[in-house]
Amino acid sequence: ITLAKDGKPTVMIVMAEDPIPAEQTAASELADYLKKLTGGEFVIAADPQHHAEQPAVYVGPTAFSKGHGLDAANWGPERWAMRTVGDSLILVGGRPRGTLYAVYHFLEGVVGVRWWNAVEEHVPSRATLVIEQLDREDEPRFRYRDIHLLYAHDGGRFAARNRINALGFR
Numbered sequence: 001i002t003l004a005k006d007g008k009p010t011v012m013i014v015m016a017e018d019p020i021p022a023e024q025t026a027a028s029e030l031a032d033y034l035k036k037l038t039g040g041e042f043v044i045a046a047d048p049q050h051h052a053e054q055p056a057v058y059v060g061p062t063a064f065s066k067g068h069g070l071d072a073a074n075w076g077p078e079r080w081a082m083r084t085v086g087d088s089l090i091l092v093g094g095r096p097r098g099t100l101y102a103v104y105h106f107l108e109g110v111v112g113v114r115w116w117n118a119v120e121e122h123v124p125s126r127a128t129l130v131i132e133q134l135d136r137e138d139e140p141r142f143r144y145r146d147i148h149l150l151y152a153h154d155g156g157r158f159a160a161r162n163r164i165n166a167l168g169f170r
Contacts, residue, residue: 001055001084001087001089001131002087002128002129002130003034003038003057003089003129003130003131004034004037004038004040004126004127004128004129005127005128006127006128007038007039007040007127008040009034009038009040009041009042009043010055011042011054011055011056011057011087011088011089012042012043012044012045012054012056012057013027013030013042013043013044013045013056013057013059014044014045014046014047014056014057014058014059014062014064015027015044015045015046015047015059015060015062016047016059016060016061016062017046017047017062017063019059019060020095020096022096022097022099022100023059023060023061023095023099023100025100026059026060026091026099026100026102026103027044027059027060027103028044029100029104029107030042030057030091030103030106030107031043031044033107033111033113033123034129037111037113037123037124037125037126037129038126038127038128038129039127047062047063047064052064055086055087055088056088056089057088057089057090057091058088058089058090058091058092059091059092059099059102059103060091060092060099061073061092061095061099062090062092064085064088064090065090065092068083068085068090070083070090070092072092072093072095072098072099075093075094075098075139076094076098076139077094077095077096077097077098078093078094078097078098078101078139079093079094079098079138079139080092080093080094080098080099080101080102080105080137080138080139081093081102081136081137082102082105082106082110082134082135082136082137083134083136084131084133084134084135089106089131089134091103091106094139098139105136105138110131110134111124111129112124
């Protein structure tokens with residue numbers, strides 16, 4: 001699947017009709033990092049505004065994800081999935097954090113973004129971004145995850161990007 005070619009997006013990002021804040025953050029983070037990777041501006045649209053025959057990255061519990069067997073309504077709060085369907089990609093998870101984790105797993109595990117700490121990161125440069133077929137699902141094995149450090153007071157971004165669900169000692 002080609003997400004960008006020569007610095008121009010070939011897909012748009014489609015959010016669920018009524019996204020919760022974590023899903024809005026997931027779509028925003030995905031658009032921001034895809035721009036850093038490719039140089040292209042990725043448009044974020046609401047589910048009802050998008051025509052399913054156009055390639056897209058579906059973020060959260062969209063009609064498209066449900067129609068392709070990924071109905072996260074009864075999933076645990078941190079279970080996530082990423083799946084390619086035709087020329088589109090689905091990133092979805094349980095509420096409240098699963099979709100956010102799906103996006104971070106995609107950015108880190110598939111695209112190669114690295115968050116070394118709260119202020120240092122590595123984002124590869126790829127004007128053309130092609131991904132292989134995906135069908136991955138998982139959830140954290142531990143309910144509570146923390147490294148007991150301050151996260152540079154970044155509002156929890158470093159913790160979320162590393163799937164830490166606590167805010168350390170303040």
